[in-house]
Amino acid sequence: MLQQALDFTAPPPPSAGTENLRAEVRDFLASELAERTSQQRAASWSGRDRAFSRKMGERGWIGMTWPKRYGGHERSALERYVVLEEMLAAGAPVGFHWVADRQSGPNLLRYGTEEQRESILPRIVAGECSFCIGMSEPDSGSDLAAVRTRAQRVQGGWLVNGTKVWTSGAHEADYMILFCRTDTKSDADRHAGASQFLVDLDKARGHGMTVRPIIDMRGDHHFNEVAIEDLFLPDDAVLGREGEGWKQVTGELAFERSGPDRFLSAFTLLAEAVQALAPDASERAAIALGRLTSHIMVLRRLSRSVAGMLQAGDDPALQAALVKDLGNVLEQETAEVIRLLVDVEPEDDATEDLPAVLAHLVMAAPSFSLRGGTREILRGMIARGLGLR
Amino acid sequence: MSDQLSDSAERLLASQVTRDVLRAAEGGTWPAALWAAVEEAGFTAALLPEESGGFGASAAEAFAIVGAAAAHAAPIPLAETMLAGRLLADAGLSVPDGVLTLAPVRRREQLTLTLDGGAWRLAGTATRVPWGRQAAAIAALAEGPEGPMIACASAGTFTVSNGRNVAGEPRDAVTFEGVVEAATTQVTIEYVRAAGAALRTAQIAGALSRILAVTTAYVQTRVQFGRPIGKFQAIQQNMAVLAGQAAAAGAAADMAADSLANGLTAFAAGAAKARAGEAASLVAALSHQAHGAIGFTQEYELHHLTRRLWAWRDEFGNEAEWNEVVGRAALRAGGDGLWPAITAAA
Incomplete structure (x- = not known):
């Protein structure tokens, strides 16, 4: 049948192993997050806390599936999934290591040199190394192949010029994986001539790279503009193969889109609303909260199914795009549905939890269907999977 | 093994x-040959324990x-026969051959x-009973002198007043008046409705996967403005939504x-039915929109599927109804208990 490209296999059932791990994670979170307010939890995986990441590293919950020789724990994708979803449901501040664990580490495992892997992966696993993603540019958002940042061959390495933008965490991260042109674009194949580089930001910042904050509409500093002017990168900074950047980056995007972070970003608000409305909920409130819950239950099955396919060595890029699209719709609806059930106004400075969490989600919501691939791009991918493009 | 069975x-x-x-x-013609083939293949017994x-x-x-x-x-009442047989078997009653259905469903x-x-x-009337007129026996949940019981009411112990759903499937009013086999049960009307909801969810999912295939094929062949309409982004975006709902x-x-x-909970079965019902509404609308007028005709196959969706979702x-059940369970669990309730159920 023609839509087989979009088939989902049933998620593997919970095992004693996964459920024991779940209990262990819940115990850890109950004590570690005891002081964390609902407003802080609402930040979900945008919340960054170096010390918390280090504690997760000590528990063996970063780089869980990676080989032991790089400090990994060789656990299953499903065990990793349990840790991720428990962290997100609890509103844990996982942002410091999130990108490294989700996509940069796997990218290094797949394409990195032995030296790159040995020097960096153990630090990620320990919760001591943060990555940012150098993809978007001022004139290259959804159209990633339009990047203009360019690395030119020079003696002993490369000289890079260009501008990256919307680079979350570039001001704090240890490394960036930079996607740029290494050859002129050909009209025949606009995906050719691009490469990925591993950039050591401690060396780059102030030496050819300038990171300027872009404050988002909530007043938070996640984004940055990264100006690159005659930045020298040594030969061994090339990640993978020169000219293979497009293939590598699309593989990375599949990791970026596949996880529970694509449907649980608003879970804190749902839990908060359930808590606030529990004593005397109207029929209307019960129906609306039930609907959001039903959606999350089904999304969780789809998302676990993607984890199972990753575990089995399949390439569920299309399934991941589909789950992300469904998940982003639900995340955004959560704020819109709940605001009509409660007699509060969204208020950032509120001392009560519900209005503050509501304010956070109302203003964070537009980003959900932009980051990691816009709704329109994802739907275009799904249409391609159906054979329409 | 699962694939082999569903392939056959x-x-x-x-x-x-x-x-x-x-x-x-x-x-109104009963598809006797189709039913005989399905029964012969053993599919009607798929939910029965081996001893039954x-x-x-x-x-x-x-x-x-x-x-x-x-x-x-x-x-054909395949889902109903499977479920009625299971209800009878679980109550320790023997499972008759032939078309089975269940009552009450409302x-x-x-x-x-x-x-x-x-x-x-057994006495009383149940409405909207699927294929009541065709049933060799009906698994009936009834109140006995000492609590709930399951009865096996054979043809002849009930009379039927014909009705149908919007897809033309028989949904009959059945009046029971006769001597039946019966046994005590732990089953409640909530359980029966949750089990029915679970099977309707499977039916909705099956119909949606077919609608996805039919509609995808249609937009690849229907040409307007000099190209297949599936080449237009507006159609592609709708098709992606359709595919997402079918997957959900x-x-x-x-x-x-x-x-x-695993014992059936109203929380999980209800969430499933509610989510599938929402998908059914969206997919029916999107598939008709993509098809244009041809999809609205008797001759084209789409309505056989979409009219069933409009019946089955209710x-x-x-x-x-089910979202309220799920929502009440969520509210009972409370803010801290919600996530554990979700991971335990789904």
Whole structure:
């Protein structure tokens, strides 16, 4: 049948192993997050806390599936999934290591040199190394192949010029994986001539790279503009193969889109609303909260199914795009549905939890269907999977 | 194994559920040959324990068969026969051959059982009973002198007033008045409706997967403005939404099957039915929009599927009813208990 490209296999059932791990994670979170307010939890995986990441590293919950020789724990994708979803449901501040664990580490495992892997992966696993993603540019958002940042061959390495933008965490991260042109674009194949580089930001910042904050509409500093002017990168900074950047980056995007972070970003608000409305909920409130819950239950099955396919060595890029699209719709609806059930106004400075969490989600919501691939791009991918493009 | 079973169901149904069979069924003709083939293949026993004539299929396999039948709009009570047989077997009653169905299926309808000279006598009326007119026996949930009981009411112990749903499937008012086999049960009307909802979820998922295929094929062949309409981004974006909803319904059906296999909770089965019902509404609308006028005709196959969706999404509880059940459970769990409730159920 023609839509087989979009088939989902049933998620593997919970095992004693996964459920024991779940209990262990819940115990850890109950004590570690005891002081964390609902407003802080609402930040979900945008919340960054170096010390918390280090504690997760000590528990063996970063780089869980990676080989032991790089400090990994060789656990299953499903065990990793349990840790991720428990962290997100609890509103844990996982942002410091999130990108490294989700996509940069796997990218290094797949394409990195032995030296790159040995020097960096153990630090990620320990919760001591943060990555940012150098993809978007001022004139290259959804159209990633339009990047203009360019690395030119020079003696002993490369000289890079260009501008990256919307680079979350570039001001704090240890490394960036930079996607740029290494050859002129050909009209025949606009995906050719691009490469990925591993950039050591401690060396780059102030030496050819300038990171300027872009404050988002909530007043938070996640984004940055990264100006690159005659930045020298040594030969061994090339990640993978020169000219293979497009293939590598699309593989990375599949990791970026596949996880529970694509449907649980608003879970804190749902839990908060359930808590606030529990004593005397109207029929209307019960129906609306039930609907959001039903959606999350089904999304969780789809998302676990993607984890199972990753575990089995399949390439569920299309399934991941589909789950992300469904998940982003639900995340955004959560704020819109709940605001009509409660007699509060969204208020950032509120001392009560519900209005503050509501304010956070109302203003964070537009980003959900932009980051990691816009709704329109994802739907275009799904249409391609159906054979329409 | 699951694939083998659903593949053979798929092959059988593809060859048996012809346009003529569908048209005749709409006119009230019972598709005897189709039913005989399905029964002969053993599919009706898929939810039965082996000691009651089952063949050890899992709930997921049974649901896959039900989904395949729905994908072909097979005008037969396969889901009802499976479930009625299971209710009878679970109560320790023997499972008769032939078409089975269950009653009551609606809330606030009650049948009663009384002892009459050492025999059980069933009385009362149930409405919207699927294929009541065709049933060799009906698994009836009734209030006995000492609590709930399951009765096996054979043809002859009830009379039927014909009705139908918007897809033309029989939905009959059945009045019971006769001597029946009966046994005590732990089952409640809520359980029966949750089980029915679980099976309707499988049917909705099956129909949606077929609609996705049919609509994808249509937009690839229908040409306007000099190219297949599937080349237009507006259509592509709608098709992506359609595919997402079909996938969600598929996952909901899997969740419902898992729940049935593990004792069935209203929380999981209800969430599944509510989610699938929402998907059904969206997909029906999107598929008709993509098809234009041809999809609105008697001749084209789409309406056999979409009219069933419009019936099935309301049968055994619509989205509002089940979402309220799920929502009340979430509220009982509270803010801290919500996530553990979700991971335990789904």
